[in-house]
Amino acid sequence: MSKTRKISLVINGKRYDEEVEVRFTLADFMRQQLGLTGTHLGCEHGVCGACTILFDGRSARSCLMLAVQADGHEILTVEGIAPSEERMHPLQEAFRDNHGLQCGFCTPGMLTTLLEFLPDNPDPTEWDVRIAISGNLCRCTGYQGIVDAALDAAQRLKAEKAAP
Amino acid sequence: MKPPPFQYYDPSTVADAVGLLARLENAKVLAGGQSLMPMLNMRYVLPDHIIDINKIAALSYLREENGALVTGAMTRQRDLEFSDAVKARYPLLHEAIMNVGHRQTRNRGTVGGSLCHLDPSAEIPTVAAAVDATVSVTGPKGNRDIAFAEFPAGFMSPAIDADELVVGVRFPAWPKGHGYGFVEFARRHGDFAIASAAALLEEDANGKIKRASLTLGGVATAPVRMRNVEKALVGQTASEDVFKDACEECRKIEAIADVHAPAAYRQHLAAVLSRRALVAAHGRVGGRA
Numbered sequence: 001m002s003k004t005r006k007i008s009l010v011i012n013g014k015r016y017d018e019e020v021e022v023r024f025t026l027a028d029f030m031r032q033q034l035g036l037t038g039t040h041l042g043c044e045h046g047v048c049g050a051c052t053i054l055f056d057g058r059s060a061r062s063c064l065m066l067a068v069q070a071d072g073h074e075i076l077t078v079e080g081i082a083p084s085e086e087r088m089h090p091l092q093e094a095f096r097d098n099h100g101l102q103c104g105f106c107t108p109g110m111l112t113t114l115l116e117f118l119p120d121n122p123d124p125t126e127w128d129v130r131i132a133i134s135g136n137l138c139r140c141t142g143y144q145g146i147v148d149a150a151l152d153a154a155q156r157l158k159a160e161k162a163a164p
Numbered sequence: 165m166k167p168p169p170f171q172y173y174d175p176s177t178v179a180d181a182v183g184l185l186a187r188l189e190n191a192k193v194l195a196g197g198q199s200l201m202p203m204l205n206m207r208y209v210l211p212d213h214i215i216d217i218n219k220i221a222a223l224s225y226l227r228e229e230n231g232a233l234v235t236g237a238m239t240r241q242r243d244l245e246f247s248d249a250v251k252a253r254y255p256l257l258h259e260a261i262m263n264v265g266h267r268q269t270r271n272r273g274t275v276g277g278s279l280c281h282l283d284p285s286a287e288i289p290t291v292a293a294a295v296d297a298t299v300s301v302t303g304p305k306g307n308r309d310i311a312f313a314e315f316p317a318g319f320m321s322p323a324i325d326a327d328e329l330v331v332g333v334r335f336p337a338w339p340k341g342h343g344y345g346f347v348e349f350a351r352r353h354g355d356f357a358i359a360s361a362a363a364l365l366e367e368d369a370n371g372k373i374k375r376a377s378l379t380l381g382g383v384a385t386a387p388v389r390m391r392n393v394e395k396a397l398v399g400q401t402a403s404e405d406v407f408k409d410a411c412e413e414c415r416k417i418e419a420i421a422d423v424h425a426p427a428a429y430r431q432h433l434a435a436v437l438s439r440r441a442l443v444a445a446h447g448r449v450g451g452r453a
Contacts, residue, residue, distance in 0.1 A: 021170070046206050046269060049266070064198055130353075135268050
């Protein structure tokens with residue numbers, strides 16, 4: 001058995017065929033081997049949530065997965081959230097407008113976490129949002145701006161859905 | 165690159181996984197990875213071989229069978245969270261699951277992984293103790309079932325051999341109309357519980373307790389059933405005072421101490437959380453609120 005493996009996966013709609021060392025975490029693989037540094041690594045043991053990605057549409061800690069486990073799967077990172085180079089996602093706009101970030105370190109994890117949460121909970125209460133982001137640490141904002149942004153984003157997503 | 169070097173295997177059948185476990189020295193089974201991966205990243209464990217069982221589709225299922233919920237070892241915590249059957253007929257398990265980490269970790273974390281890691285404060289083992297769950301394991305000598313009461317061999321050590329693999333769990337249901345309550349005390353929602361309590365109650369029409377189950381998590385080295393409290397409650401008419409008196413017994417438990425709380429504090433929490441769990445359970449008997 002070799003210490004490396006060939007994997008094929010799709011990240012943000014783009015296919016990658018790579019040879020990876022089997023002990024590489026998914027987060028390190030994306031950042032160091034592919035140069036996708038949008039996903040941040042804080043604690044590297046599953047507590048801070050900064051490395052949260054969507055794995056086949058479900059939020060997961062990319063520091064708690066091996067890159068080889070992503071073989072054949074589809075991943076969305078913060079780099080893939082905006083619909084185009086010119087336009088931000090309504091969730092990103094809500095973060096900008098509500099002071100949902102300061103240093104930005106936790107933002108990739110906050111956005112991916114909420115990207116999974118909001119479609120299932122189109123009308124969340126403040127408490128629902130606080131529980132939803134309880135697995136994401138922010139050391140700047142005191143969370144209030146992030147909660148406001150999430151509640152605002154829920155309304156924006158609803159309006160977008162209602163629009164023809 | 166944080167984990168130490170290891171050989172990686174991803175078998176697609178239980179037989180292959182058990183074969184690898186029997187053949188390889190110093191091998192670790194990788195389930196959902198929400199505990200083993202941090203331990204690898206911090207090099208707290210140094211296995212020579214990782215046997216990833218995520219590709220064994222046969223270990224991931226959720227069904228009801230002869231009055232019990234039966235899940236595979238690789239059934240994700242998320243699957244319990246979003247199961248209508250769990251919500252309707254195994255409400256204690258559902259309430260406990262909502263306290264397991266966060267959505268991002270429940271999406272990956274598994275039932276079998278949580279049972280085998282056997283963290284004293286983990287919610288799934290606490291519920292397994294509360295409902296007298298049965299753990300099914302497979303090894304070179306065949307299959308066997310272990311009553312959960314016999315499953316913890318010590319602190320974070322399941323009573324299974326190194327070449328055995330947990331394949332499934334059976335959570336017996338309590339009758340329709342039973343009351344349930346799961347409460348825990350943690351610094352932050354989703355953190356490891358400093359202490360938790362799981363209660364189940366059956367009462368007759370007059371509020372007399374017919375059957376009781378009380379389990380403490382995070383207090384001792386493994387979940388503890390408070391049999392003396394259960395015995396003291398049966399036959400009594402449920403009330404907060406009755407629960408409070410009975411739960412004083414919980415202060416006598418031999419509690420663990422760590423950086424989060426000394427033993428005396430855990431003993432205090434044991435009594436308080438037990439009472440709260442029983443009060444919650446009583447309030448839900450017969451479908452009340």
